[in-house]
Each structure stands twice: as structure tokens, then as C-alpha cells.
Amino acid sequence: MPLSSILLSPLVPACLPAAALLVRRGDPARCWSTADWLVRGTALAVLLQWLCRGVSAPPLQPLMLLLVLFLAWVIVRFSQVYLQGETSQHGYVHLVATTASAACAVIAAPRLDILLGAWVVVSLAMNSLLQHYPERRPAQLAAHKKFLVSRLGELSFALGCLVLDRCAGTLSIAEINRLALLHGMQSRAWQAGVLLLVIGVLLKTAQVPLHGWLMQVMEAPTPVSALLHAGVVNLGGIVLVRLSPLLDASPAAQVLLVACGCTTMLLAGVVSTTRVSIKVRLAWLTCAQMGFLMAECGLGLYQLAVLHLIGHSLYKAHAFLTSGSAVQVFRREHGVLQRPLRPVKALAADAAAGILSVACVYATYRALLHGWHTVETAAILTVGIALAPALRLLPSSARRLPLALTRFVPLLALYFGWHFLLNRVLHDGSGRPAWLVALFSVPLLSLYVLQSLISNRVALPWMNTVRRWAFHGFYLDESVSRLALAVWPARYHGHDAQQPALTAAYVKELA
């Protein structure tokens, strides 16, 4: 095999970070710096590979690889200081390096079976990281739940691979995508195969009701949460974007993705407003964001999905790693925002802001972009609703218009800036029915109404009940937890130090 093909093979990013495994003993600092340099080296290798292949090649893959490697690098640098003095630092570094390697393999894998294998490795490494403190029972329970759900997802994905192999005669992703583009997927087997793949992805992307583990991983050090929420849980989105021609040809998969995504978006979005601790709130927001990502993929908004992947990864990594600043933020911001309490006026202002904002975004879209797809309505709605609070003005406060514009315009400009950049990277799918877009708008609009009601302190009779349900996560996770424990016991190491001693003496007395 010529040297160049080895250097260009996706194996390089997929194996290089794992070389940190070679440092097994001695000063942890050496292990940390090895991992640091290996991750940097891998990023360099990815860049070089990209250059060698020619810049004209689709930049999606190198972009995603660089994203994952960047996150891994941030996590390694952070953890090196953060975990000083902790035991088992070597093991931690090894697992982070393994996760990075395997995540690169998921992104770069040329074949579905390799992709699945790499994804399993990511999941297993993550599972061990979640149990960094093995004596913590909640950590074990969360890891255990994640273990079961992930295996279920992988099973579905594997079945999908088998079916597609039968239909297409190959597991090469490029080949399957080409076939799907050429012929569409007429047979039921094709459709079933894609559906199985999508179910697998959904299971591994923490969609309700199997989302519980994602919220309960605060039992591992902060950087592990950051890695999981920023770099691992959204691998499903990357896989879907890689398989976009398959999705475009499978209406059933689209509907499934949008339906699941919308439910998760709505429920997790509502729950996140009731959380009482910073990290758990961030986790529920991740869950909602993953729902959004799935829905975007289902709608064929692949550009937005990629933008979302990048933005969310960086944002969430940042949010978790700086979650210790919550008190500083509290000191700075507490009591600063006092909102008017005239409900009717305020609600009307919110409604007007929503309409105005959507109209502005629509106008900008029409002015800047040619061609028109139904799905772009979904994008317009998302942006319009998101930026609406900036335009919220009461008739009496028209003098604040400049302030409103300084809040609105830069965000809009930024959004379109990203949009134009990504336009060169990949194309959106098409051919989604209008009702799918309508379905997608339901959670968005509901959340907008709800956030308006909450922030204006409107108290309607039904709201307290919904709040209570939301506070309990809509009771979705409890049955799953119980089932997970009952079906397959978690292995518990060590014991709780505060456990009241129900010693042999008592037991004897009972007998």
C-alpha cells in the first residue's frame, strides 16, 4: 500500500489520539501532555489530509473532525488542572482519548459497520467515564440506563445495516447514498432498513422517553458532562447528515424524526424552565436541542443541522465548563431585570413581537436568497421566534426602539452570515410535505406562548398543574428507571458511607 494512501486514510484521526493509551504509568502530567499533543497532532493531520485531497472536496467531514478534536483538546486541557490530585487520572485520560478516537472514526468511517463499531466504542468509553467515581450509586444507575438504551439503539442500527446490506449489496456509505440518489428506495426492505437506522440514531440521541440518563450524568466530573453533552450525544446528528440521501428517500423516516424530535423539543423545553440546579438545567436544554436537531434532519434542513451541531457543541462545552460561575452571575445579575406586570399588555406585546420578528426574517430571506422550499418556512419560523424577545416593545416604550434594534439586527446578520458560509458546504434536502413543517411549528409556537406566559407571571388555572408535571419530568423517566433496574441489575461497587448499618445483629434478631 502506498504511503500516501495510508496517510490519507481515515484511520489516522481515528487512531492517533488513542496512542495516549501507551502512557500507562508514572507522573499523570506526562499522560496529560501526551494526550494534549496527540489531539493537536491529529487536528493537524486532519488539516493536512484536507489540503491533500484538495480544498474543493466536501469540507463537512474535516469540519466535524476538527470540531470533535477541538472539544477533546479543550476537555483534556481543562481536566488536567481540574482533576489534580484525583485518583485514576491515567484511566481518565485513556478514556477521553479513546472517546475522541472513536468519535473521529464515526465521522470518518467509510462503511456503516465500521461506523457502528466505532460508535459502540464511544458509548462504552463514555460509560466508564460516567463511572469515574464508581462508589456513587446514582452514577452507576445513570450509566446503567445509558448502557441499556445504547445497546438497544445499536441493535436497531445493526439490524438496519443487515437489511441495507441485503438490498444494496454493500455497506459503503458513499455507495448506498449514491444508490439512494439514483433510484430512490422503492422497496419496503430499503424503507425498513433506513427506519431501523433512524430508530437506532434516535435511541442514542436521548429522545423521550429514553432520555433519563442524559440528565443524571452530573455524577461524573464536570468535563465529562461537557464531553458527553457537547461531543458525544450529537454524534447521531452527524450520522444522519452523512446519510442524508437515504433520509431524503424515506418519508417514513422523516416523519419519525420530526415526530420524535418535536415531542422531545417540547417536553424537554418545558421541563428545562423548572429546573433548580444549573447543570441539570443545561442537561434538559441539551435534550431539547437534540430533539430540535433530529427534527431539523427530518425536515431536510441539513445546513441548519450542521450549524446547530457546531454551535451547540461549542456552546454546551462552554456552558458546562463555566457552570461554576453561576454564583458570580447571580451576584452580577440578580434583581437587575424587573419586568412590567401588566399581563394583557405584555402578552399583546409578545404576540406583536413574534409576528413582527417572523415578518422581518421572512423579508430578509426573500431579499437575500433565491429559490424557495417549503422547509425554509421552518427555518424562518425558528429564527423569527428566537429573535422575537428582542423586538418586544410596549407602545409606551417606543423610545427603546434603537435598543431593540441593536439586539435584533446583529443576531439576524450573524445568522445569515453562518447561513451563507454553510451554503457552500452542503445542500438541504427537499420534497418534505407542508404538514411536516406545520408539525414542526407546534412545539416552537407552544414554547413561545409558554415562555411569554411565564415571563409575564401570568397565572392561569391549568398552569400550576402543567408546572407540576413538568417539574417531575412528565413522569417519563421513572418507569424506565424501574424497568432498567428490574430487567438487568446494575453492578454496584463499594457502598454508601452514610448507610445506616443494618447489621447482622439486627438481621439475627428478626429471624
Added chain:
Amino acid sequence: MISLTCMDVATFSDTTEAAREACARIAPAWPLDRSIAVNPYWKLRTRSFAQVAQEMHRFAGSRMAMPLSFYKTLWASGAIARADLQSAMRESGNVFSMPDLLASLNAAETGCSPLPLLSDALDLGRDPEHQVLWREHITTQISQCCASFFDEVQADWRPDGEASLYRYWRATVSEDRGASLLMGDERWRRRAALLPENPDALLEEAVKQFALSPDQVLPWFVTALYRVSGWAAWCAYLEWQARLAAEEKPCFQRDLLAIRVAWEVLLVDGDTSLRSSLSTWQLQWHSAMNTPRSPEVRMAEVWQRAQELAYARQLFEALSGPPLPKGTTPRLQAVFCIDVRSEVLRRHLERRSPECQTLGFAGFFGVPMAYRAAGAETAVPHLPGLFASAYTAKESTGSELGDAQHHASARQQAQQTAWRSWHMRQPASSFNLVETEGPLKLATLLKCSLSGKWMANDGARPDASATLTLHAPLAERIGIAGRFLRATGLSSGMAPTVLVVGHGSETTNNPMAAALDCGACGGQTGLPNARVLCALLNDGEVREGLRKDGINVPEATVFVPALHNTTVDRVTVHPGKGVAWNEQDAAYCVSLLEEACAGAREERAARFPGAVDRASALHKARRRSSDWAEVRPEWGLADNASLIVGRRDHTRGLHLQGRSFLHEYDAALDSDGSMLAQILGGPMIVTNWINMQYFASCVDPHRFGSGNKTLHNVVGGHIGVFEGNGGDLRIGLARQSVHDGTAWRHTPLRLIVVIYAEKQRIESALQTQPMAMDLVNGRWLHVYAASNTGFEHVYPGTKLMAVTRKSPSA
């Protein structure tokens, strides 16, 4: 042999009274943004240390000494001498012999467990591998319920104003379908709807249902309340604040107790047979009540005392060394906080210049104020938690218009950032904002990862154009200034420059930051207090008033506020505008401080791993203070061990290793003993709180320590932290604050208080300070009267620790 089974527990026939008694045991825990050290045993101070150790063991399963392996290391290294152990043995009444104690070092550790509750008995029947345990579930449920009840900032969607915690919980639990799903039990939810609406009625009913004899009620309540002691401490804080503000006292603790007890009631399944869970529990309860503490636990307490005696011995030796002679007329006097971190810097200052004198005083400098920063909505108390603030200090530019502008611009800036984070949080907005703004975080992540720097700690740098004015009547301002000068002995012989040095830490991304700030200033930096005091003392009107009171402040004397940044060990002076500070004096002062800080920094850097020289010490300290991933930015007050009350002449130049609080006191100027009484009732209690917080965070880390910092999860914006997903609210210091990963960095000791005054005077001063008296009588600290002949223990049953003085110099 002492009987260990008999508990000195009063018998309560009245359930309400028992509930009150149980709640009265819990010390408050301040929120994170105002976090001050609290003695978690404060409410138990009227009992003796030994008795509380027994009770904590019984009710909470907690220890009040380290595991024996800790003392084994100390014994092996010779840190505890045979004589120390013998003295400790004698003090404990010779219950254990020397061979017993030595043998115990190799004994296996025995676990501690609290008295069992019904939920524990039920857990015995549950399979922990297949089922969630009741005690886990109950703690989680109560904790989440309390968090949502008390939270005011984290959740955007909060419950509507229900005033009673108990009623809120009752409404929550009876509708909680999730818990029945999780626990696989439906029956208790139906019973929840039948619980009494009144918490007192519930407690009454519970006692009846569990058929508790009157003497069992209090232990049962206390045990139940300790299961949620974190939230109990938060409730106690709210009640404490209400008391300081003279408002009607809420009954949050009673409600919390009722909630925990209600869970026990819910779990009674109505089965009355012999094999029912209730009778199982009754057996367990009585058996546990009659089980004495294991000898290992009690021996660990003897070892703990031996360790304290060993430190006392070393301290007395150090104090008997010849102090540096007092310099001639001072050019600079610097008043520091009594904080142990000041000791190091003061020593370095005095060593470098004989023209510099240093003094120690409680870091709020006697100004009972709340501070309102420019643009801030509320004033933050800057004084010890024991007291309520009397006055507000506000930043002022001198003109009303200027103030209004200043305030408005600061407020607008704050509003803009607050709006952005509010916008980001909104569920419908977050989807797109993450896409739009997320990629920009690349730059921040890159910067933080390369340099480690995150945002700077705000509030440390005052606006040079503003002065801080105290809104208090003139007589009171004169009073504050006069009391300060008399208590520090500065009423005569003032130097041309008097520095008033407050202290604060500089850390980032650290929810526990306030714990490193000045405890005497309510967990804030001491600079505003220093600025207020200096502004008072530089004020002509106040000086005139002082002259009438007999204190003559020389015309040339300038009071200059300064801030000691304890993380980096750097002192910045903030003379403020319009202060005529002689340039030469200023230059002398600044260069001296620079040198002394470098020395102090180098000394303190040695407590971190890795070799350091002077240059790298600064670099490393700066990195620690600004690194977003740093969990040990500084060691804070770790290893604090003693309070020395006396003139600096006694301790000048002595190496006290940054373990001593130093307070100025001159018995010759205190004819009626009132100053000493104030010190005993103020600074001594504050130092006891600090000392006991560190003590408890080491010996009882699960209850009074907040666990692993890498798992901390801030609750309600500032209320406290969870360790991980949930569980009880965690209070106290994190493990990282007292342990470096391989060894303890704090040695848990009860405070040794050395007072340079006659024993009789100390005893009579104690008579006027009941709280201080409790601490001494209960042996929560050990007071020694220092004289030329040695150090005399102030305690009923005194003995003399004779240490011959080595040639005290003039």
C-alpha cells in the same frame, strides 16, 4: 467505665416542644454569595464537646475525630509525643490505657451509623441492585421539593407563592405519580392525601402512630431532621436572618422536620403483626439505642485531643521565643484583619523594615455596614453573621447628578448582560440562539484553554473617582472611629501613614469563592469597610469629635485603605481622591509592600506542589487565581489553629506558620476589661466558627463538608450546591479545600486561644459573654492566659503548662 448508653435527653411529653428542641440543634448555612464560615455545632455549644460527639454519633452517624489511620501517621512521624497522649488520656479520665490506644492505631475502622428509621428497615427488604432504596428516594424528593420552594432565580417557572413549606410539599407529594412508578408502590400516595394539613398535627399523629414513649420522641425527631441536615441548615439561615431583621420568624425547619417525619408515616403499611416492617423497625430502634459507641471511636477522640495538646505545646514553644524588638518611631502602621493569612504578610513586612508596625483587628474594622455598589439593586451586608448591619455605605462621586449617571450607566450595563442571558435561557429562543451565538464561543474556549484565563472576579477594583460614604449620624461615625483607635491601641503614637488593609480573594469559575473572602465582612472583600473607616478617620469633622473624646489624630497622619489579595498575595492601596498622602511615604509604603508580598507569596507557594522561586511564585499564583479549571486557587484558612490576643510586641517576628489569628489587645489600656469582653464575644466567636467549619469539614465531610468540587452543581443560583445530580443540599467546605489529593491540608484542631492578660481578668470578662463562656465550658476551644511564667489553662480544673521563657527581649 462511663456508661455510654445513658443519654442526657430530656423527656418531652409535648411533641411541639420536642420538635422545637430538635430544630434548635441545627446551625445556619449562609448562601454561596455571602458564604461565611459557620460552626456547625454552634447551636449545641451549651453541651460539652464530648457529649455532642456522642449525640452526633447516635443521631447522625457522624464522627468528631479523624479515622485512626490519620493519627497513626502523626504518631509515627513523632508529631504526637508520648507526653501529649498521656495528658489526653488523663483528661479523658484514664478510660483507656496506653497499650489500648497504641493498639487501636492498627485496628480496622468501624463504620458509623445513625439510629435507624422505618425507611431504613424497609430498605433492608429491598434489593439495592434491582430497586431504588427508600432513603435515597426520600432524600431526593425532599431535596428537590425544597429547592423548588426556595429557589428564586434558577428556574424561570416557579411555584406560585405558597408560604408554608410543609403545605407545598404535601400538595406536591400527593400528586407525585413518578415516585409511585419508581418505587413500585401505589398505596402511600393515597395515604398522602390524608395527611394533616398542619405540620404540628402531623408530628403529633406520627408520634401516636409509631407508639413512641415520651423519651423517644426527641431522638426520633433529631434523627429524622439530620437526614436532611443540609436543607435544615438553609432553613435555619432563613430563620436567623428573620431574627436579625426582627421580622416574624418563619417555621421552615419545623416544616422540614414534619416533611421527613411524614415520609415515615407514609411508609407505615398498617400491618401490626410481629413480622411487619413497623415491628422490625421497633426492634432495630431499641437495639440501636442500647448499642454503645465502639471503643475505637472513643479512642480516636483521645488521639484527637492528644494532637491538640501536641500543637499547643509547639505553639507555646514558638511563643516563648524572643520576639523582634519594637522599632523606633514608626513611619507606617498597617492594620490587618485577624485572618491567618495576614500573619505571614505581617511577619514579612516587619522583618523588612523596623519602621513598620502591624496590628490585627477583625476585618470589618468595627464598621457595621451594608455595602451598595454603584448600579446594584441591593446592599450586601459587610459584617460578621452574628450581627445585623446598622448603616449603608454607598459609592458617591460627590454630586447628585454624577451619582445618578454613574448608577444609571452601571445599571444599564448590568441589564444588557442580564437580558442576554435571560434571552439565551428562553426555551423557544434557545434553539436558534445556540446556532447563531454558539460558534462564537470558539474564541472563548480557545482563549481559556490556551491561557486558562476566564473572567476576572468583579468587585475587587473600586472606582477611583468615587468615595464611599457611610450614611450614619456624626456621633456614631465618631464612635466607630474612636472605638477602632482605642481597640487597636492606635489612640496615641500614630505614624504618618496608617494603612487599613482589608482582604479578599481573587478566583474564577469558583462557586465557593466567597468562602475565601473575609468572614468578618460577611464573605465579601474587606476593602469597602477599610475605605469607609479611612474616609471617617480622614474627615476633619470626625477628627474634631475625636479630639473632644481625648484622641488626638495628628494633622500629618493619613489613613489609607488597602486590599490584600490573598490568592496572589498582593496589596493594592486605594487612597481615594482628595487625600493628601505624602509622596515619599507613599513610595516607601508601596515598595515595602511589594517586597513583603513577594516574600509572603514565596512562603505560601511552598504549600502547593512543585518547587518555586520568587519569580515563578507570582506567575503560579496569578495562574491559579485566573484559571477557569482551578479547584484549589488558594488554601484559604486551612490549617488555622490558634487565636492570639495581645500586643504585637509579644509575637513580632515569631514564625507562626500562618496558623494563627492575631488580635491586638493591651491589658494596660483596658482598665475595666470591657475591651477584652468585646474580643471574647466577637472575634473569638468568629474564629471559633472558622475553626469549627474547617474541623467539621474534615472529620464529618459527608454532613458538614460539601464533597467533591468536580461534582458541584449550584442550586438556585446561590443557595448552595448539590454533589452530582441531587441528594441533600451540601454545606461546608469542599474536599479540595482541605485535602490535596494525597494528604490533608488542614489539621482538624479545636482552637487554642492565647490571651495576654491575667487569668482572673479573662474569667471575669467571660462572665459577661455567655456565648463565649459556653464555648470555653464546653471545651469547644481552649483558652490560655499567657504570662511571664507560662501559659495557664483557663477552665474549671485548671493546670499550668509551664514553658520557660527564653530571654524575652526588651
